[in-house]
Amino acid sequence: xxPFEAQIAQxxxxxxxxxxxxxxxxxxxxxxxxxxxxxxxxxxxENPTWGGWGGRFASVTKNGWSDIPADFINPNDGFDFPPAKxxxxxxxxxxxxxxxxxxxxxxxxxxxxxxxxxxxxxQWQTADYAHANHPPVVLVPIEEQNIYAAxxxxxxxxxxxxxxxxxxxxxxxxxxxxxxxYPNAVNIPNANSLRTFVVVPKDAAPGQTIHLILQATNDGxxxxxxxxxxxxxxxxxxxxx
Numbered sequence: 077x078x079p080f081e082a083q084i085a086q087x088x089x090x091x092x093x094x095x096x097x098x099x100x101x102x103x104x105x106x107x108x109x110x111x112x113x114x115x116x117x118x119x120x121x122e123n124p125t126w127g128g129w130g131g132r133f134a135s136v137t138k139n140g141w142s143d144i145p146a147d148f149i150n151p152n153d154g155f156d157f158p159p160a161k162x163x164x165x166x167x168x169x170x171x172x173x174x175x176x177x178x179x180x181x182x183x184x185x186x187x188x189x190x191x192x193x194x195x196x197x198x199q200w201q202t203a204d205y206a207h208a209n210h211p212p213v214v215l216v217p218i219e220e221q222n223i224y225a226a227x228x229x230x231x232x233x234x235x236x237x238x239x240x241x242x243x244x245x246x247x248x249x250x251x252x253x254x255x256x257x258y259p260n261a262v263n264i265p266n267a268n269s270l271r272t273f274v275v276v277p278k279d280a281a282p283g284q285t286i287h288l289i290l291q292a293t294n295d296g297x298x299x300x301x302x303x304x305x306x307x308x309x310x311x312x313x314x315x316x317x
Contacts, residue, residue: 087201117303131183192298209296216304224311234271237292258284280310
C-alpha cells in the first residue's frame with residue numbers, strides 16, 4: 077500500500093475504504109462536489125467560477141457548468157461544435173508538469189491541502205482532540221470581504237488567524253489570478269503579514285474583479301490550511317457592498 081493511503085486507511089471507517097489493486101485509493105469522482113460545500117473560507121459556494129477545493133468552473137451551456145467545458149458543449153446552445161480548441165478552464169496553480177493538466181485541471185491546485193485534511197480527519201477517529209491536529213480559523217470582517225475601489229485607489233487588507241491547538245501559523249496573502257476578471261498580477265507588499273494593502277491598477281476597467289486569498293497554515297502533522305477570500309471590484313466610486 078502506498079504511504080499516503082497507508083496513513084489514511086485507519087480507524088473504523090477508512091480502514092475498509094476500497095483500494096485499487098496497487099493499494100492506492102480508487103477515484104470515486106463525486107468528492108469534489110462535496111468539497112465545494114466545506115466551510116474553508118474560499119466562498120466557492122457563492123459562485124462556481126471563483127474556484128475552491130472542488131475545482132473552478134465555467135458556464136458552458138444554459139444550465140451546465142464544467143471545469144473542462146468541452147465535455148458539456150451542446151451545439152443547440154449556440155457554441156461551435158466541435159470547438160476549434162477545447163476551451164479548458166485554465167488554472168496555473170495545478171502544480172502538474174503535464175501541460176494538459178496545467179491548463180485543464182483546476183482541482184489539482186488544492187490536492188496537497190485536501191490530502192492533509194483527509195489524513196487529519198482519519199486521525200480524528202482514533203485520537204482525542206488534544207492529540208489530533210485541527211484546522212486554523214481565518215477571518216476577514218464580513219464588511220471587508222467585498223470591496224468597490226477605483227483605479228489607483230489603495231485598499232487596506234487585514235485579517236485574523238488563530239489555531240485551536242495553539243500551533244504556530246504561517247500566513248500568506250496571494251492573488252487568485254484565474255478567479256478574477258482583471259487579467260494581470262497585482263503587488264501585495266508584506267504578503268505574509270495579516271495587515272497589508274493593494275493598489276487597484278490604473279488600467280483596471282469598471283466591473284473587473286481582483287480575488288485575494290488570505291491563507292493560514294499550522295505546523296501540525298499533517299499541516300492544515302484554511303482561507304478567507306476578498307473580492308475587489310473596480311468601480312468609479314469607493315463605496316463598499
